[in-house]
């Protein structure tokens with residue numbers, strides 16, 4: 001005899017819209033804002049895209065620290081352009097998240113209230129000029145490795161935003177490599193500064209890819225929905241494989257004594273990452289977490305007059321239109 005409990009255990013037939021969603025994902029096609037989507041898919045995208053946008057905005061701080069001290073006019077101009085690009089990336093990404101039904105103010109409030117995450121990497125200080133090189137080479141390099149597959153993310157506005165972002169990230173990565181190359185061809189003190197910077201940024205850049213696969217609660221579902229195309233560990237491994245020949249070309253040493261090619265695995269063996277450090281940074285206790293948030297809040301308050309002026313202008317325009 002079928003009991004009510006048995007009936008409850010039988011999965012409901014997927015609705016027509018659920019079937020349509022599954023077909024689009026299966027066909028590697030794209031979900032657009034007008035399409036029906038499961039609530040959990042929408043929430044995951046809002047989480048990932050808004051975190052990504054916040055990372056771009058907070059990510060302006062470590063480099064803007066060097067705009068006034070860049071060693072030449074050329075370097076200053078390049079750095080200003082790069083930091084402006086990061087602001088642009090944040091804006092494309094906030095716009096993509098807005099198509100999912102969340103307002104920009106709400107995302108911003110979550111960030112200012114300390115409720116939203118941004119990438120762990122931006123909670124480290126930039127004490128030397130070589131850090132501009134290491135950020136470009138390692139941080140933007142990791143970003144490219146992680147973000148090129150996101151150009152094929154199943155959500156249309158996110159994938160399209162990523163195409164442009166990745167093009168700009170390539171320029172960022174090159175300029176960082178070139179800063180390090182110039183330092184490595186310089187005096188012993190410059191070479192030492194470059195190596196010291198690589199030593200400090202290498203491990204945090206590997207942490208950008210997120211926790212190991214067996215501790216990544218979101219990966220399986222995000223991969224099934226084709227938001228993520230590769231796991232955190234797969235991308236991290238790919239990144240290390242890219243870095244090794246580039247480090248050789250630069251003449252810098254990657255600070256991992258265990259790093260060596262494993263013929264059988266066709267990949268590099270490496271030391272265990274210090275996940276305690278990662279967890280500490282995520283918990284708000286990294287070297288620069290408090291400073292980054294304080295600066296972001298100050299910048300928001302300093303910009304209040306711009307928001308008020310823009311709102312007043314929009315009101316006047318609307319009133320004029322109504323009268324006409």
Ligand code: BYC
Nearest residue numbers: 052055056059118119120143207208209210216217218219
């Ligand atoms: N930092 O289940 P998991 C840039 C969180 S911008 C902080 O693997 P998921 C640049 C994760 O959010 C770089 N938190 O998550 C800008 C989750 O927490 P919640 C930013 C991290 O989403 C300016 C929990 O840990 N790039 O490149 O499947 C200048 C469990 O993780 C981190 C992006 O945002 C981290 N590193 O995978 C220069 C790329 N890692 O939300 C450069 C887009 C993990 O459950 N995002 N967490 O509380 C992604 O690809 C994915 O979201 C991640 C994480 C691979 C980062």
